[in-house]
Amino acid sequence: MSLTMNLYLPIAGNSVNCVAIFGLGGAVGLLSGIFGVGGGFLMTPLLMMMGIPPTVAASSDSNQIVGASTSGTLAHFRHGNVDFKMGFLLLLGGIAGGSIGVQIIKILRQLGNADFLISITYVLMLGFVGGYMFLESLQAMRKAKAPDKAQAAPPRRESIYAKMIRSMPFQMDFQRSGIRLSLLMPLALGVLVGILAAIMGVGGGFIMVPVMVYLLRMPMHVVVGTSLFQILFTCINVTIMQATQNHTVDFVLALLLLIGSSLGAQVGVKVGKKLGGEQLKILLASLVLIVMFKMLYDLLVRPDILLAYMGGH
């Protein structure tokens, strides 16, 4: 008797190897648990390489992120690392920004060359975010190795940005993050990330995390949990919209991925706990830079086939 590990997926219209899909989910879930990113920017291209149509890959990935981020949020919540107040404000901004971004994309497509703008935005954003995080974390780690010098350094003057944050109206405490700032800040940054995510066609986790760290100045561990909490809601919305309007959610594919990714996310949270904040940042920065270089390579080298299906990231 032969035991086949292949399963036919009627919505994706192809058969997949369950072990390979489970492994893929586990690997991306691990990254999601460690860094608080949805992992869509990695999962979708890998699913496409396995023969899944781009639109089904992107939608089913959103469905599995619902499961993975639930598991990840729960794990981070138990460790006290989810700032719900901040998460809700960012989410509100993100939803508004997403709607604005969709309209911007429509206008850009009418004007032509929207794809050029999307590709360039993607590479520049990844390059800037990854590069900045990498250098900043490297500096911080070097300083940590030389504590005497750090202690001897004079206290830093308050930056213009810090003064601006302090002078904004509607100040409130975010106890979980241990910060006090205007509620307009997370709302406005949520809108900005929502616009960028909609333009690039991704969940936006890899932009949201640096925004929380550097612009909202939240501690890294709270950032990861809060980011996952926010991604959960974004992906619920995408799953239902894609299932009803485009019929591109392959629930079986998503289920296989999410079993792998939920387990991976749990392991990722434990791994993340063992790593320091700066180590986490430098690893995420490296991941973002690797994706950026891959995209740049794809832009510079002639593709083997000059036609492609619509959809995908």
Next chain:
Amino acid sequence: MRKIHHYLIRLALFLGILVLPCLSLADTIGSLSTTPEHILMGAQYDGLSLKVNGTVPAGSDVIVLFTGAGSELHLREKGKVFGLLWMNVGKVTLKNVPKVCLVDSSRSFEELGKVADPYRLNGLRDAIEVEKGSGSGNIDIARELLLLKKDERLYSETAKGVILGADEGASRTFAANMPIPSAIAPGEYQVEAVAIKDGAVVGRYVTAVKAELTGFPLWLSKLAYEKSMLYGVLATVIALVSGLAIGLVFQSKGAH
């Protein structure tokens, strides 16, 4: 005069009845069948090897084709922007593109000669209509389409996979295994055997093969397309519950 006219018509009909069986003689020396007759796509479906058997006139070579109905396809075309970056530059609409096209023959296509050309993958170039959108470049769209479909294993052209039997009187048998990919869509497909002898087509035999969903894939597909809101909500709820369950399992493990 009218009577003569009637006689002539009757004579023509009579001759026609006599001649008709002779004309169809070439087609009656030949048959085509497939095993299985229908492709059932259940949960374990992972493509299959479709056995094609039949008879053709003695001394003939055979080309076997497995094709899907032509449909419209919208694709993105890649090109260079500012002479540096490769990215999507335009949209292309292709009409009459077979969903799948698998070709095999009993002899190399070069040996079969020009008569085999229309049955090769390159023969599709004439049938496919290309509509280029704005921003479209100057690439050979049909060539790129063949490359794309070959990459997906939905188009293939092989030779010498059709096994011929010895001549037995006026006919000979043939057999081929067509590797049906797992990515074919449910629908009607056509299997065709073309008999070629002395540089000419001496027989064409066609049979239909239906690919249909069955079991769990059929149920899931109906739910996704006919009750899409319920499907979307169920997919979300199951993902949420699974994520929570796995989270709780890890929590209980951590508690011990």
